[in-house]
Amino acid sequence: MAPRISAFNILQGRLLLTVFIFILTAFIIVYCIPTLNESSNLTLSFSRFTDNLQTLLLKQVKDLNDKVIRPLEERINNLEIKNKNKYASVKYLAEKDRKRILITGGAGFVGSHLTDSLLLAGHEVTVVDNFFTGRKSNIEHWIGHENFELINHDVVEPLYIEVDQIYHLASPASPPHYMYNPIKTIKTNTIGTLNMLGLAKRVRARLLLASTSEVYGDPEMHPQPESYWGHVNPIGPRACYDEGKRVAETMCYAYARQERVEVRVARIFNTYGPRMQMADGRVVSNFILQALQNESLTVYGDGEQTRSFQYISDLVNGLIKLMNGNISQPVNIGNPEEHSINHFAKIIKEQTNSSSKIVYMDGQEDDPQRRRPDIERAEKELGWKPEVPLIVGLRNTIDYFRKELLRSDSTKDL
């Protein structure tokens, strides 16, 4: 058996070492120092040597300070100042009020504006996106900020992260994008939503689902209140999205009932604004792009079908109010001001001073004829209603499209 080392042994050892050091010091004092003193020459040259050494060392330290350390400090200070000025200034929130927020699909049109609002309000935001339709340029102005994180991830795969709130937006949203790969659209809305609900359950986070007015399909009721169950073709070309979102809603309420996950469901109606994709095939982007390039504005069908358009900042306010409010039932978030597509084409032509003609083409399959939200629930329960007038929102969007067109023109030959 190996001998045990006790505390007593250690103490004994230390005592012996102390006695030894004491004897050695006494020897140096008694014998060595007087001997050195006797030889004054030796003492003198020794003290000169130490003086020179000290001067040399001080010079080297000064050189090092002047040539390396100070310039490095200056560069770090400059970088810090530059970095501070690079970001919009965010509100300071105390630890107890600051939330860790996950936004799936945060590099997309809606997600990037939501990211801006939540960061400016002082929260910490993690964006998860697979960049199917989203772009880094939508959120690049936050990259490197201490409250921001970007993760390249597909929500169809599980995600492990600690957060307090989840805005689940990941899904292609415009018809050409969600019809491009219908199976992937279904997977994103079903498996992706299951993964996010599983995460919400594990970390006890509240989850808000970005659902859509498309859950009402081609509605027989007008305007559409949340109590309307919809009129959806389950096997049509839009079904991957419409039914995908309907199942996603079902999943939210199953998790709420069975697992007590706190859920919020926003039924979002048509939204427009800067950062919407120019070639997403939606009516606003189509018309603005065609008008700015003096191409014909294409209207599908007779143009008497209606849409109601909501400006992006109104939607973002509504989503944040819904997430932090007490209503767990679905809530319509949209602008009830209804316009026929024909009227809309006319407004865009005027606002862009365009000489474009309006041309009519065959209507698209399952294209809803009327779409207008009933927003009574949002008004009553959240105190929310849209505030940005159509003309103001359109001017901002047209400005954005104009700049984007100029940018792409200037880089065409690169």
Ligand SMILES: NC(=O)c1ccc[n+]([C@@H]2O[C@H](COP(=O)([O-])OP(=O)(O)OC[C@H]3O[C@@H](n4cnc5c(N)ncnc54)[C@H](O)[C@@H]3O)[C@@H](O)[C@H]2O)c1
């Ligand atoms: N914009 C509207 O008018 C509108 C209307 C109704 C509902 N919505 C809903 O709002 C949400 C955002 O829409 P948007 O207009 O910003 O669309 P968008 O296409 O600009 O943004 C969607 C984002 O989700 C990302 N994404 C897609 N699949 C993903 C996946 N599997 N994993 C990770 N990320 C993925 C995309 O890359 C993109 O960044 C969508 O859920 C959409 O259904 C939008």
